[in-house]
Amino acid sequence: MSILKKNKSGIFLIELLFVVLIILLSITSCVKIFFESQKLSEQSYVLTNAVIASENTAQLLKNADGSLTQFEEYYKANISGNIAEAYFNDEFENSADESNSSYKLRVERKSDDSGLIFFDIIFFDIKADNLIYTLKTTSVDKKEVHYE
Amino acid sequence: MSRRVGATGLPIGGPTLLMVFVILCINIFAVISYMSALRDYNLSEKSAEMITNYYEADTEATKVLLDIAYDIKMNQDYLNKYKYINEFSISDEANTLTVKYKVPIKKDIVLSVVAEFPKNSSNYRILEWKMINNKLIEENDSVLDLPEF
Numbered sequence: 001m002s003i004l005k006k007n008k009s010g011i012f013l014i015e016l017l018f019v020v021l022i023i024l025l026s027i028t029s030c031v032k033i034f035f036e037s038q039k040l041s042e043q044s045y046v047l048t049n050a051v052i053a054s055e056n057t058a059q060l061l062k063n064a065d066g067s068l069t070q071f072e073e074y075y076k077a078n079i080s081g082n083i084a085e086a087y088f089n090d091e092f093e094n095s096a097d098e099s100n101s102s103y104k105l106r107v108e109r110k111s112d113d114s115g116l117i118f119f120d121i122i123f124f125d126i127k128a129d130n131l132i133y134t135l136k137t138t139s140v141d142k143k144e145v146h147y148e
Numbered sequence: 149m150s151r152r153v154g155a156t157g158l159p160i161g162g163p164t165l166l167m168v169f170v171i172l173c174i175n176i177f178a179v180i181s182y183m184s185a186l187r188d189y190n191l192s193e194k195s196a197e198m199i200t201n202y203y204e205a206d207t208e209a210t211k212v213l214l215d216i217a218y219d220i221k222m223n224q225d226y227l228n229k230y231k232y233i234n235e236f237s238i239s240d241e242a243n244t245l246t247v248k249y250k251v252p253i254k255k256d257i258v259l260s261v262v263a264e265f266p267k268n269s270s271n272y273r274i275l276e277w278k279m280i281n282n283k284l285i286e287e288n289d290s291v292l293d294l295p296e297f
Contacts, residue, residue, distance in 0.1 A: 012161070015160075015164060019163045019166070023167055023171065026170075026171045026175065027174060029178075030177075030178040033178040033181070033182050034178055034181060034182075036182060036185075037181040037184070037185040038185070040182070040185035040186055040188070040189045041185045041188060043192075044191075044192040047189075047192040047193065047196060048195070051192070054199075055199055058203060114211070114214055114218075116214060118207075133196060134200075135200060136207065137206065138206070138207045138211070140214065
């Protein structure tokens with residue numbers, strides 16, 4: 001009777017060990033998938049916010065007839081010549097200095113003889129030194145355009 | 149607890165069944181979470197692509213508008229010059245030239261522009277600058293059949 005009980009406990013233990021091993025292996029692969037999901041979610045959050053900030057900038061530039069002043073006021077941007085830069089923290093809140101920032105929005109202004117002003121809006125990840133999104137837009141220079 | 153030993157010699161009992169259930173649950177949740185994140189990312193990318201395309205079309209439309217304004221001002225041949233543009237038309241009515249054209253944004257989506265140029269003025273007036281989905285209108289006419297009251 002005691003030999004039978006010992007055998008049963010042994011088989012149960014082997015099964016338990018086998019189960020724990022397989023669950024551990026499965027959890028390892030699942031944690032990997034969860035981390036990948038987390039990474040993708042973060043990437044999509046960053047891209048969405050980068051697109052929103054870039055589009056806002058494009059509209060500000062269009063509304064100001066190509067001037068960088070509205071962009072400067074709205075995003076507390078630094079302007080040097082035809083280049084303006086604004087900074088954002090991890091939560092995509094606008095920040096005045098580069099040291100506490102994670103992202104940078106750069107606007108490059110070029111003009112030609114036709115009366116058009118061209119803008120390159122570039123959104124960088126400062127920490128990863130990575131380009132996230134670029135948008136090209138134009139604005140008409142000092143033309144009286146009436147929208148209805 | 150009853151315990152069966154299969155052909156492989158491995159014991160199959162409660163813990164094994166529990167393990168199968170737990171592994172299935174964890175895997176299903178992991179896959180659902182990954183698919184949801186991937187769908188969000190794809191949506192973000194599509195949205196970004198759409199906005200990029202819109203601003204490219206906007207730039208093109210602005211360039212064309214300025215060219216037409218210049219040609220009209222300088223009395224140059226603007227009737228044949230812009231035939232390459234999608235659905236380009238100019239109508240001359242009561243001292244006002246009305247220009248209509250469309251710039252493609254993406255498949256089936258166009259930026260429709262209508263502008264008028266008064267002959268006695270160097271300015272122009274934009275009457276329409278909007279995104280139109282051609283597919284929706286062509287394939288389902290009933291969408292626009294609104295009841296009249």
